[in-house]
Amino acid sequence: MGEERYLPLFETTNAKGKVLYRFSAVSVSVGICLISVYRVTHIPKAGEDGRFGWMLLFAAELWFAFYWFLTQALRWSRINRQTFKDRLSERYENELPGVDIFVCTADPIIEPPIMVMNTVLSVMAYDYPAEKLSVYLSDDGGSEFTYYAFLEAAEFAKHWIPYCKKYSVEPRSPAAYFVSTASDDQSQNQKQTRDLAVIKKLYEAMAAKIGNAVNLGRISEEVRSKHKGFSRWDSYSSKRDHETILQIVIDGRDPNARDVEGCVLPTLVYLAREKRPQIHHNFKAGAMNALIRVSSNISNGKLILNVDCDMYSNNSKAIRDALCFLMDEEQGHEIAYVQFPQNFDNLTKNELYASLRVYFEVEFHGLDNYWGTSYIGSGCFHRRETLCGKKFSKVNKSEMKWEDKKMGLKYGCPVEDVITGLLIQCRGWKSVYCNPTRKAFLGLAPTTLLQALVQHKRWSEGHLQITLSKYSVVWYGRGRIGLGHQLGYLRYNLWAANCWATLIYSTLPSLYLLRGTSLFPQISSRWIIPFAFVIIAKNIGSFVEFLWCGGTSLGWWNDQRIWLYQGTTSYLFAFIDTIVHYLGYIDSAFVITAKVADEDVSERYEKEIMEFGGSSPMFTVLATLALLNLYCFAWFLKAATTGTKGIAEVYETMSLQILLCVVLIVINLPLYEALYLRKDKGKLPSSVAFKSMAFAGFACICFKFLY
Numbered sequence: 001m002g003e004e005r006y007l008p009l010f011e012t013t014n015a016k017g018k019v020l021y022r023f024s025a026v027s028v029s030v031g032i033c034l035i036s037v038y039r040v041t042h043i044p045k046a047g048e049d050g051r052f053g054w055m056l057l058f059a060a061e062l063w064f065a066f067y068w069f070l071t072q073a074l075r076w077s078r079i080n081r082q083t084f085k086d087r088l089s090e091r092y093e094n095e096l097p098g099v100d101i102f103v104c105t106a107d108p109i110i111e112p113p114i115m116v117m118n119t120v121l122s123v124m125a126y127d128y129p130a131e132k133l134s135v136y137l138s139d140d141g142g143s144e145f146t147y148y149a150f151l152e153a154a155e156f157a158k159h160w161i162p163y164c165k166k167y168s169v170e171p172r173s174p175a176a177y178f179v180s181t182a183s184d185d186q187s188q189n190q191k192q193t194r195d196l197a198v199i200k201k202l203y204e205a206m207a208a209k210i211g212n213a214v215n216l217g218r219i220s221e222e223v224r225s226k227h228k229g230f231s232r233w234d235s236y237s238s239k240r241d242h243e244t245i246l247q248i249v250i251d252g253r254d255p256n257a258r259d260v261e262g263c264v265l266p267t268l269v270y271l272a273r274e275k276r277p278q279i280h281h282n283f284k285a286g287a288m289n290a291l292i293r294v295s296s297n298i299s300n301g302k303l304i305l306n307v308d309c310d311m312y313s314n315n316s317k318a319i320r321d322a323l324c325f326l327m328d329e330e331q332g333h334e335i336a337y338v339q340f341p342q343n344f345d346n347l348t349k350n351e352l353y354a355s356l357r358v359y360f361e362v363e364f365h366g367l368d369n370y371w372g373t374s375y376i377g378s379g380c381f382h383r384r385e386t387l388c389g390k391k392f393s394k395v396n397k398s399e400m401k402w403e404d405k406k407m408g409l410k411y412g413c414p415v416e417d418v419i420t421g422l423l424i425q426c427r428g429w430k431s432v433y434c435n436p437t438r439k440a441f442l443g444l445a446p447t448t449l450l451q452a453l454v455q456h457k458r459w460s461e462g463h464l465q466i467t468l469s470k471y472s473v474v475w476y477g478r479g480r481i482g483l484g485h486q487l488g489y490l491r492y493n494l495w496a497a498n499c500w501a502t503l504i505y506s507t508l509p510s511l512y513l514l515r516g517t518s519l520f521p522q523i524s525s526r527w528i529i530p531f532a533f534v535i536i537a538k539n540i541g542s543f544v545e546f547l548w549c550g551g552t553s554l555g556w557w558n559d560q561r562i563w564l565y566q567g568t569t570s571y572l573f574a575f576i577d578t579i580v581h582y583l584g585y586i587d588s589a590f591v592i593t594a595k596v597a598d599e600d601v602s603e604r605y606e607k608e609i610m611e612f613g614g615s616s617p618m619f620t621v622l623a624t625l626a627l628l629n630l631y632c633f634a635w636f637l638k639a640a641t642t643g644t645k646g647i648a649e650v651y652e653t654m655s656l657q658i659l660l661c662v663v664l665i666v667i668n669l670p671l672y673e674a675l676y677l678r679k680d681k682g683k684l685p686s687s688v689a690f691k692s693m694a695f696a697g698f699a700c701i702c703f704k705f706l707y
């Protein structure tokens with residue numbers, strides 16, 4: 001009645017393809033049930049060969065079935081979010097909240113200062129009122145070089161920010177922007193071309209200065225004398241032993257802090273928190289909490305954006321996207337944080353080491369359906385108050401209730417982000433997943449196999465710790481978050497537990513080939529149908545899903561390989577370390593992923609040649625399993641061609657086992673190559689080859705003759 005219709009700042013829509021998806025999911029579950037029926041009704045009798053293997057295989061299948069069911073919780077209903085940034089500007093342009101941006105870095109060698117500065121510059125140049133923006137760099141490396149680079153970046157920003165705003169450029173990380181202009185220069189007029197050349201020169205000069213200092217290995221006296229901040233390093237003894245170094249490099253309130261066009265600059269703060277050898281610094285969680293405390297005394301922004309040092313802003317409007325959720329008049333007050341996906345700009349076409357693609361294009365949209373996206377450390381906008389422990393209260397929006405006095409991120413878990421997000425949700429808050437077409441952040445994915453496996457080990461270990469801890473979604477989550485939401489979390493929380501079923505499935509069927517014992521239905525039996533159906537439907541499903549997410553066919557194949565490798569190494573090692581951790585023996589470490597690689601390593605990465613290049617227990621496990629399958633198959637072939645049973649009969653009884661063994665061999669081709677054929681530095685060292693040959697041979701002989 002004359003009242004204006006309420007126009008929300010964001011909209012939620014259902015993802016497409018629901019009916020087709022649900023139909024396929026239901027039919028696969030019927031197949032899975034039939035497989036179990038077969039297993040139960042056909043158990044080999046006591047004393048018969050294969051009874052033990054049968055039981056283990058059945059256990060593995062039950063596990064996979066359960067896990068498959070968990071993944072359905074993330075696919076059953078998926079949603080998309082759409083923001084209306086024009087409405088936000090119309091209503092709130094003059095009352096936008098302060099935003100504090102935290103960039104964390106920890107090691108000047110594997111996280112080069114120039115890369116970190118590109119991230120810093122990209123977030124300084126957000127399309128947002130500069131007086132409301134503050135950028136904090138946490139340097140756990142406590143490095144003079146990073147500090148020096150930061151000073152240089154502050155100078156360069158005075159040119160860079162006006163340039164970005166004048167020409168509305170994207171992305172606003174200088175390095176990434178220059179790469180993008182190299183490929184298309186049509187969109188520029190003459191004036192811009194000139195300005196571009198100037199700004200590029202300035203950037204190169206800055207990069208050269210930083211590079212020189214790093215190469216020299218020290219900061220020159222000339223530079224030191226210009227900036228009194230360096231004196232803070234006089235009492236510095238090591239990265240693990242120094243007092244707090246806090247420097248406000250640009251103070252936004254200072255009337256003299258202006259860019260070259262005379263506009264206000266964002267506040268810029270450097271922090272290397274105090275560290276002492278005897279006190280645990282709690283890795284990134286410790287750094288974040290130091291930033292929360294320090295920033296509350298400087299800018300105290302209502303919102304906190306947190307990015308890893310390699311995750312530059314690729315979309316200058318992302319703050320506004322986040323605000324559309326948090327400032328929405330109807331639903332905004334219930335939302336604690338807005339998470340963007342982690343995307344990467346160094347992926348090769350077929351993503352040799354997996355890319356998280358399916359997680360972010362499919363599964364997180366399902367988690368979002370429960371209003372419960374997890375917090376994944378980078379690319380997340382938090383309300384300061386919720387991050388500091390405020391409990392959500394329906395009764396009175398303004399009432400503050402503090403559940404516990406501990407503020408900030410939770411310590412003691414290698415995925416500090418996930419557990420922190422979960423606890424926020426358990427306090428009654430909602431969260432939102434925002435995945436616009438133009439990606440908000442781009443970072444660096446691991447470029448060697450070992451890095452990829454170690455990273456996944458850290459994640460799966462952290463998740464398993466959550467599952468077993470007081471804050472497990474199973475017991476702590478009960479009644480605090482919904483059932484679907486719990487199941488969705490468990491899909492990641494139980495990553496590591498996949499190792500046993502994966503190990504069983506990638507060894508036992510092949511080992512039983514050696515003995516000529518069949519563990520699957522004959523090809524002429526009707527029971528082959530559910531097996532064939534589940535195998536085909538599940539693989540076609542995941543293939544289509546992968547392509548739909550923008551991947552390539554070969555990328556899907558590589559994804560299957562990495563899934564197998566993670567299962568038998570990352571998850572296994574994470575599982576064992578978690579148990580040892582609970583027995584009180586070790587503290588879990590945070591192994592930082594390197595963001596640089598040697599030239600020849602990068603070259604192989606570009607060519608998608610798998611990088612081993614060293615020995616690691618993980619590689620020994622991988623090579624042993626690969627060889628075990630190869631030996632089993634070779635042995636079996638020999639027996640089948642020379643034995644009394646004809647090939648046809650063997651095929652009739654063992655077809656699925658043969659198929660599985662062959663698939664495992666084909667998927668391991670890059671590994672055999674690295675063991676025996678390659679000459680480059682990225683191959684597997686001969687020590688790994690000898691060990692794995694011995695282990696695999698030993699296992700085959702024992703299984704064939706002794707067991």
Ligand SMILES: O=c1ccn([C@@H]2O[C@H](COP(=O)(O)OP(=O)(O)O[C@H]3O[C@H](CO)[C@@H](O)[C@H](O)[C@H]3O)[C@@H](O)[C@H]2O)c(=O)[nH]1
Nearest residue numbers: 104105106140283284287308309376377378414415592593
């Ligand atoms: O003691 C430390 C260790 C790490 N970091 C920073 O944490 C970030 C993430 O480290 P990285 O080695 O790149 O790990 P990723 O596996 O890529 O990080 C993901 O997973 C982590 C949890 O395992 C989260 O903290 C991250 O935000 C999330 O992006 C980097 O900026 C580091 O500089 C610190 O500040 N202090």
Ligand SMILES: [Mn+2]
Nearest residue numbers: 308310444593
């Ligand atoms: Mn990273």
